[in-house]
Each structure stands twice: as C-alpha cells, then as structure tokens.
Amino acid sequence: MDTTKIIDGKQIAADFRKKLAEEIQQSGISPGLAVILVGDDPASLIYAKNKQKAAQEVGVNVEVHHLPALSSERMVLDLIDELNERTDIHGILLQLPVPMHLNPQNLIECIMPIKDVDGLHPVNVGKMTSGLPAMIPCTPMGCLYLIKQVVPSLVGKQAVVVGRSALVGRPLAHLLLQEDCTVTQAHSKTKNLPEICRQADILVAAVGVPHLIGADSIKKGAVVIDVGINRQENGKITGDVDFEAVKDLVSYITPVPGGVGPMTIAMLLFNTLKAAKNQKEKGVNLAPYKE
Ligand code: NAD
Numbered sequence: 001m002d003t004t005k006i007i008d009g010k011q012i013a014a015d016f017r018k019k020l021a022e023e024i025q026q027s028g029i030s031p032g033l034a035v036i037l038v039g040d041d042p043a044s045l046i047y048a049k050n051k052q053k054a055a056q057e058v059g060v061n062v063e064v065h066h067l068p069a070l071s072s073e074r075m076v077l078d079l080i081d082e083l084n085e086r087t088d089i090h091g092i093l094l095q096l097p098v099p100m101h102l103n104p105q106n107l108i109e110c111i112m113p114i115k116d117v118d119g120l121h122p123v124n125v126g127k128m129t130s131g132l133p134a135m136i137p138c139t140p141m142g143c144l145y146l147i148k149q150v151v152p153s154l155v156g157k158q159a160v161v162v163g164r165s166a167l168v169g170r171p172l173a174h175l176l177l178q179e180d181c182t183v184t185q186a187h188s189k190t191k192n193l194p195e196i197c198r199q200a201d202i203l204v205a206a207v208g209v210p211h212l213i214g215a216d217s218i219k220k221g222a223v224v225i226d227v228g229i230n231r232q233e234n235g236k237i238t239g240d241v242d243f244e245a246v247k248d249l250v251s252y253i254t255p256v257p258g259g260v261g262p263m264t265i266a267m268l269l270f271n272t273l274k275a276a277k278n279q280k281e282k283g284v285n286l287a288p289y290k291e
Pocket of ligand 1: 139162163164165166167168169186187188189190193206207208209212227228229230260261262264
C-alpha cells in the first residue's frame with residue numbers, strides 16, 4: 001500500500017508531546033496529574049502505565065492511585081475529594097471502566113470540572129456542546145487533530161461518526177459540527193450503515209466491533225479514522241475498520257495500533273497543562289465542593 005496514505009498517529013503524537021514538553025519547560029508551571037485506577041482490569045493497567053510513562057517524559061508530575069477492586073464508592077469519593085483539594089494536582093482522571101458495583105457517573109460528577117481532564121463532567125459536556133470553552137474529551141480531540149493534519153479545513157465536509165458513546169462518538173460529532181462539517185451520527189440501531197458511511201468525506205469508526213467497516217462503507221477518497229481497539233484471539237489488536245479491504249479506496253487512514261491511541265494520551269497531557277494554566281490564571285479556591 002501507498003504509505004503516504006497512513007496517518008501516523010505514533011509519530012504525530014511524538015511531535016505533539018515534544019512541543020508540549022518545550023512549552024511546559026518554558027512555562028514555569030509544574031502540571032500535576034492523578035490517575036485513579038480501581039481494580040485490576042488488565043487493559044486498564046496497561047493504559048495507566050502508558051499514561052504515566054508519557055506524562056513523565058513531557059514533565060507532567062503523575063501519580064497513579066491504584067485502589068482495590070472491592071473499594072466502596074465512599075473510598076473512591078474520599079480520594080477524589082482529597083485530590084480536588086490539592087493545589088499540586090491539576091488534573092484528575094478516573095480510568096474507565098470501573099468495577100460493576102461502582103457507578104462511574106457518580107464518581108465523575110465529584111471531580112471538579114476544572115480538574116476534569118477527561119472532559120466527562122456534565123459541566124464540561126454542557127459547555128462543549130454549547131460551543132463554550134471547556135475541557136474536551138481526549139480521544140475525540142486526538143481524532144480531530146489527526147483529521148486536521150490531512151484536511152486542514154473541514155468546512156462543508158460530510159462527516160459520519162459511527163458510535164455515540166459519551167467518551168468518543170458523541171463529543172466527536174460536536175467537535176466536527178463546530179468545524180462546520182455536516183455530521184451524521186450512526187449507532188447500533190442505525191439502518192443501512194454502509195450506505196450512510198458511503199456519504200462520508202470523513203468517516204470515524206468508534207464502535208468496538210472488529211472490521212465492522214468494510215469496502216462497501218467507503219466513498220472513494222474518504223479520510224478514515226479508526227478508533228476501535230479490539231483484541232483478537234491471537235492477542236493482536238485490530239480496529240473497527242477492515243484496513244486491508246479499504247486501503248486502496250481511502251485517501252488517508254489511521255492504523256490500529258499506532259493511530260488514535262497515542263494521540264489520546266498526548267491530548268490527556270495537553271488537557272493537564274491546560275487545567276494547570278487555568279488554575280494558575282484564575283487563582284481559584286480549589287476546594288469549593290466541601291461545605
Ligand atoms: P462504547 O461501547 O461505549 O460505544 C460503542 C458505540 O458503538 C455505541 O454508541 C453503539 O451504539 C455503537 N455500535 C455498537 N454496535 C454497532 C453496530 N453494529 N453498528 C453501528 N454502531 C454500533 O465504546 P467506546 O467507549 O465509544 O469505544 C469504542 C471503541 O473505541 C472501542 O473499541 C474502544 O476500545 C475504543 N477506544 C479507543 C480509544 C483510543 O484511544 N484509541 C479510546 C476510547 C475508546
């Protein structure tokens with residue numbers, strides 16, 4: 001395949017982190033990130049480790065708080081309260097999924113919006129969907145960054161986002177709308193999915209179904225962003241897009257692995273610096289949630 005068609009997320013994220021590291025060094029700010037990990041989900045352990053490594057490399061102080069799988073909601077909330085109050089911690093990330101007995105929404109809503117580096121607190125969701133400055137979820141922001149590497153102006157483009165999760169699909173559709181795309185959001189109840197996907201200049205798959213998107217879903221020359229991370233029986237990771245089947249039709253495509261994944265982590269670090277700058281500028285009282 002023509003390798004110039006590949007959007008090399010690994011390299012783009014490395015370049016982005018390099019610039020971020022320079023900015024952190026020059027800013028005199030020492031951003032602090034706390035990652036909360038409850039339980040021993042193997043994928044989450046790897047993700048938390050990757051985040052820790054990347055953060056350390058760019059000069060973000062990172063702590064991983066690893067709580068036992070059977071932690072009560074109170075225990076997690078107490079930790080969040082403590083992190084909310086600390087002035088050296090600017091970003092708090094709750095690694096999802098959490099064990100079944102915990103309600104992730106209850107936990108997320110206790111993170112101070114200004115420290116919500118995952119952009120999942122309803123205050124940030126509301127601001128983002130209103131087009132106001134907000135903390136934006138990392139994966140959608142990473143997707144948009146990759147798309148803009150190859151299509152700098154998205155005005156008037158047809159975009160189809162497959163998936164409507166709070167973490168990826170929904171916020172990405174809003175970001176594309178704010179870029180003046182005409183956006184269609186597809187999901188598990190969508191009828192004639194390939195026909196809808198074939199309208200897309202920009203096609204994003206954020207589903208979690210391996211190879212759902214095949215050649216019959218691609219308009220010639222489309223830009224395809226594959227968010228899916230699906231572990232196969234042989235242990236290898238594959239995306240939601242059948243890369244081999246579509247590669248000759250697309251103009252650009254992200255690989256899995258090495259596409260969206262590295263960009264997600266880079267954006268988490270970006271959000272941590274942004275949170276630190278916001279907190280420094282506003283000199284806010286960092287403990288407004290306790291009576
Ligand atoms: P999710 O399970 O919360 O949402 C999946 C979405 O896909 C739902 O909105 C559902 O309606 C839709 N869907 C399911 N089956 C479908 C079908 N047959 N046709 C059309 N739509 C269908 O998942 P998520 O958190 O949004 O993650 C999606 C994928 O992206 C997963 O593979 C996940 O591992 C991956 N992911 C990757 C990154 C990254 O950094 N690369 C980050 C987050 C998620």
